Amino acid sequence: MISGVLLDLVGVIYDGEDLITGATSAVARLHEAGLPVRFVSNTTRSSKQAILDRLSRFGLSIKSDELFTPAQAAREWLGRHEQSPHLLVHPDLVPDFHDLTGSKGKAVVVGDAGEIFDYRTLNKAFRELIEGADFLALAPNRAFKDADGKLSLDAGAFVTALEFASQKRAVILGKPSPDFFLSALNSMHCSKTEAVMVGDDAENDVAGALQAGISCALLVRTGKYRREDENRFKPSPTATVDDISAAVDWIIAKRGI
Structure with a gap:
């Protein structure tokens, strides 16, 4: 059972100044499926407002309390x-x-x-x-x-x-701190056992989430991903998928299981 979704930003939603193909529609599909989403980023070169402004330019209207940053x-x-x-x-x-x-x-x-x-x-x-x-x-x-x-x-x-x-x-303070993941989950009243994390960093996003007790963590082959990253760190990803669109396909298919 999946009741909430945590998404990394850089490498999952956008890459530099470019939106990753299908990212906007993928997030929309999660909302349409009734799944609450929180964005958890380890970005520390931009202020929170600058990140929100960038997402807005990409067509993603994200509220401040939906974005969690280490700062x-x-x-x-x-x-x-x-x-x-x-x-x-x-x-x-x-x-x-x-x-x-x-x-x-x-x-x-x-x-x-x-x-x-x-x-x-x-x-x-x-x-x-x-x-x-x-x-x-x-x-x-x-x-x-x-x-x-x-x-x-x-x-x-x-x-x-x-x-x-x-x-x-x-x-x-940021990923892979269990408190960081849990703060985001608590904000949408989602338990660890009913959450999924999606990231491009096999160590901090994926293994970190699983070590924090989150039930599922998906690794995408975009952003900083390099071949065989899924085998470099333990615990291994629940699944490795091509991109955010494929991750959402997986989440929606598994939602009720």
């Missing part, structure tokens, strides 16, 4: 712990942390900072960590599909470097 999770964490952020993130993501102050300390927040990653910025974050700051990683992704179609280093490599140097383990 949003970080804001909530910082608020709960009354901490202020030391940001090592892409400049386009900084607006998502506007007006955050805390009276009980500081937390280093690391996302995909792109060209901002250099010795100076990494060393500054390292010094904050060894002086007592908490450590938040927006996502642990190893690589992402860059504008030239090739894979590039993602934030995970830099998070690992800071963990090694500071001897502190980062709190992961």
Whole structure:
């Protein structure tokens, strides 16, 4: 029985500035089938509003509370712990942390900072960590599909470097954090046993969802997918399909089982 759907964005719905063929109609089919949908993205180079604006340009009218981002999770964490952020993130993501102050300390927040990653910025974050700051990683992704179609280093490599140097383990806020998946499921009152996740990242989207207890996770052969990705990480995908349209075919066919 499938009662709710979690969809990754980059590599599943769009790829760079291009909508993946059939994505809009695939999402519409889920809605027509009465299945609630939440979008769960590890994108950390764009603000939440920028992502919503891009989806709107693609013809997908998504409400803010239907989109879950690591920056949003970080804001909530910082608020709960009354901490202020030391940001090592892409400049386009900084607006998502506007007006955050805390009276009980500081937390280093690391996302995909792109060209901002250099010795100076990494060393500054390292010094904050060894002086007592908490450590938040927006996502642990190893690589992402860059504008030239090739894979590039993602934030995970830099998070690992800071963990090694500071001897502190980062709190992961985006996928594959179980709390991240569960926040999205709770917002549509869907249990883990009746949910399905669709992503192009066999490690964080698919294996992460299954490890979090989600009953099904589909890997699409678009975005960052590379041949044999379905065999690189455990648990293996429930199914590997060509694209979001094929994923929706699978979901609707299995919905009542």
